[in-house]
Amino acid sequence: MTEEELVRRYGAMVFNLALRLTGNRADAEDLAQESLLKAVRGWASFRGEADPGSWVYRITANAWKNQLRSKSKWGLGRFLSLDGWKDEKPFEVAGDDPLPEAGVEAAEKKRLIEEALEALTPEERAVLVLRDLDDVPYADIAKILDIPLGTVKSRLARARDVLAQKLAPEEDRSVP
Amino acid sequence: MSHELNKEELSAYIDGELTPARQAELVVHLGGCQGCAAYVERLKKARVEFKTHGVEKVPAKVLAAVKPRSRMKVLVPVLAALVGLFMLTGIAFKRFLPGLFSQIQGMISGAANEMGK
Numbered sequence: 492m493t494e495e496e497l498v499r500r501y502g503a504m505v506f507n508l509a510l511r512l513t514g515n516r517a518d519a520e521d522l523a524q525e526s527l528l529k530a531v532r533g534w535a536s537f538r539g540e541a542d543p544g545s546w547v548y549r550i551t552a553n554a555w556k557n558q559l560r561s562k563s564k565w566g567l568g569r570f571l572s573l574d575g576w577k578d579e580k581p582f583e584v585a586g587d588d589p590l591p592e593a594g595v596e597a598a599e600k601k602r603l604i605e606e607a608l609e610a611l612t613p614e615e616r617a618v619l620v621l622r623d624l625d626d627v628p629y630a631d632i633a634k635i636l637d638i639p640l641g642t643v644k645s646r647l648a649r650a651r652d653v654l655a656q657k658l659a660p661e662e663d664r665s666v667p
Numbered sequence: 668m669s670h671e672l673n674k675e676e677l678s679a680y681i682d683g684e685l686t687p688a689r690q691a692e693l694v695v696h697l698g699g700c701q702g703c704a705a706y707v708e709r710l711k712k713a714r715v716e717f718k719t720h721g722v723e724k725v726p727a728k729v730l731a732a733v734k735p736r737s738r739m740k741v742l743v744p745v746l747a748a749l750v751g752l753f754m755l756t757g758i759a760f761k762r763f764l765p766g767l768f769s770q771i772q773g774m775i776s777g778a779a780n781e782m783g784k
Contacts, residue, residue, distance in 0.1 A: 495734075498730065498733055498734070502725050502729070502730055502733075503722070503724070503725045505725075506723065506725035506726070506729060507722060507723055507725075510723055520726055520728070520729050523725065523729050524729050524732050524733060527729070527733040528732075528733050531733055597720060600716055600719070600720040601720045601721075604716070604717060604720055604721045608721075619717070622682065623714050623717050623718060623721075624717070624718060624721070624722060628684075629679075629682070629684050644675050644678070644679055644684070645675055647678055647679075648674050648675040648677075648678035648679075651678050651710050651713060651714070652674055652678075652710075654713045654714075654716075654717055655706075655709045655710050655712070655713040657713075658712065658713040658716045658717070659708075659709040659710075659712040659713050659716070661705070661709070
């Protein structure tokens with residue numbers, strides 16, 4: 492696999508993972524760009540001991556953790572700065588482009604998904620994205636996010652439960 | 668009906684991440700438990716919806732910023748710049764140091780003649 496193929500294959504997933512970890516589009520673009528650049532630069536020294544996807548996702552997760560650490564380190568500066576209290580919308584995913592899906596139903600599904608994701612923690616969203624968008628095995632998710640296997644299972648179960656409540660609510664079986 | 672299933676286990680079940688023995692037990696259980704079977708169906712449906720509508724397109728500017736440049740794309744402009752620099756140096760020599768230019772030209776011609784013998 493060349494660097495171009497690596498970006499083509501995993502670029503979208505890295506962006507989606509970054510989006511769900513950061514919770515906003517601007518930070519996700521920065522994180523995805525940083526992670527993909529690191530992956531491209533390190534690709535020559537990648538020995539193939541892990542799945543390339545897991546390797547790229549781990550780079551993304553680590554870059555996100557570093558960003559968080561750095562933000563918390565400078566948290567006091569932000570607190571003191573005049574624009575430190577700008578009202579940030581926690582989950583702004585819509586870009587300038589029109590919705591790729593046509594139709595009201597698709598837009599509604601998208602809205603419900605975003606609502607469900609807002610109710611989850613970044614770590615729960617990350618597990619959901621890795622498993623349900625790219626079928627990453629549980630053991631690999633545990634390594635990527637550096638968490639125990641049991642935590643992968645519990646986070647995924649909660650994320651799916653919240654998503655199912657929004658997208659496939661339980662039918663009302665009560666008799667009128 | 669009493670059973671020991673939980674949502675975590677049903678979630679792992681749809682991924683085939685349980686032990687083969689437990690997976691088989693659940694297959695049997697789901698055949699007779701409407702509540703668990705309905706929950707599994709809801710999870711599967713939500714997963715399909717998420718895969719269909721939950722993917723965001725990666726912005727072109729992100730891809731453009733990380734686009735790996737091929738060696739040829741780097742080499743060609745560098746070579747062109749070197750050739751241009753060489754030619755400009757030659758022109759400058761001929762114009763501002765004509766004596767030195769003729770001397771170098773003579774040396775090159777001499778060397779070429781020697782090689783031709």
